[in-house]
């Protein structure tokens with residue numbers, strides 16, 4: 001076990017020193033070309049794009065596109081990835097507020113109140129897929145405070161650039177949605193901040209599946225082994241990672257909806273154009289020489305960010321009833337959401353079926369569960385198929401649950 005990597009810049013230097021960061025030729029187009037190059041390198045090398053579309057801010061992508069890299073960032077062997085994440089989620093570490101003068105992310109400030117600032121020229125936001133409506137922020141940690149308790153929440157939401165100071169956002173019915181619903185019911189906006197360019201462990205922590213009023217930035221601190229330094233936004237009360245590269249400060253507007261999408265999403269299908277929530281931008285702050293992080297949708301960085309916290313949660317859920325469950329994996333072919341493989345140290349006949357039912361109850365996204373013995377490497381699709389082909393008989397071993405909720 002080594003010390004966790006707590007800084008994006010030191011992590012990128014670490015990748016570069018081991019030939020895992022490709023320096024791309026300067027000036028690739030922000031529209032389609034950048035995403036295509038990052039996709040080509042997916043899972044092999046992260047990509048750094050200087051002067052993308054002629055913009056002075058470089059774009060970086062794919063720096064957490066392998067499970068082994070994420071374990072390395074945590075400072076643990078790959079076999080301990082899920083247990084380490086779970087320990088952090090169960091033992092959050094409160095953050096530490098620093099003076100704005102000591103927050104790198106507030107070195108440069110662009111205020112939008114005068115009407116001259118334009119997010120479309122300030123930031124190098126790529127357009128990823130062929131039929132996307134336009135440029136999207138895909139690696140923004142959206143941070144907001146619960147209007148009732150003041151406790152923060154962090155989530156990654158896809159964010160479309162609508163105009164110079166307007167963003168469209170997809171908000172699924174989870175914690176941010178609950179905060180905004182409470183504000184909107186009173187006719188009030190909800191203050192938000194969008195942090196772009198954070199270290200891999202803070203990005204991963206943002207995806208933890210924890211109850212409302214568990215601040216994911218405290219899980220980032222636990223993964224770091226030290227309280228996360230945060231700074232108060234300049235135009236609102238949200239606290240943001242002080243070491244982030246870029247922060248957008250703004251407000252979710254009550255009773256305003258505008259068309260968002262289409263956008264190529266994680267299952268490699270487009271989501272439809274629909275009326276969705278809108279953020280008004282109040283300020284952009286960033287480091288003197290910031291980096292802009294983009295996640296190419298449906299590629300490994302995107303899939304792993306979702307999969308690892310889900311796997312950790314599913315493993316904990318199953319082990320409460322079945323302590324002889326030894327590991328779980330959401331397969332890449334199942335877009336890291338829909339197909340689960342469970343490794344079981346079977347002690348009684350029939351147990352695998354109970355485990356399957358437990359897994360389906362554990363998350364409504366799960367559409368297929370395969371339970372294998374301990375000698376099968378669940379991260380190797382060939383070994384899993386070998387187990388199915390030699391140890392499974394459909395007439396007695398297959399269970400189909402009809403009519404349940406699912407994707």
Ligand code: MN
Pocket residue numbers: 153154175210211212213214216
């Ligand atoms: Mn949450």
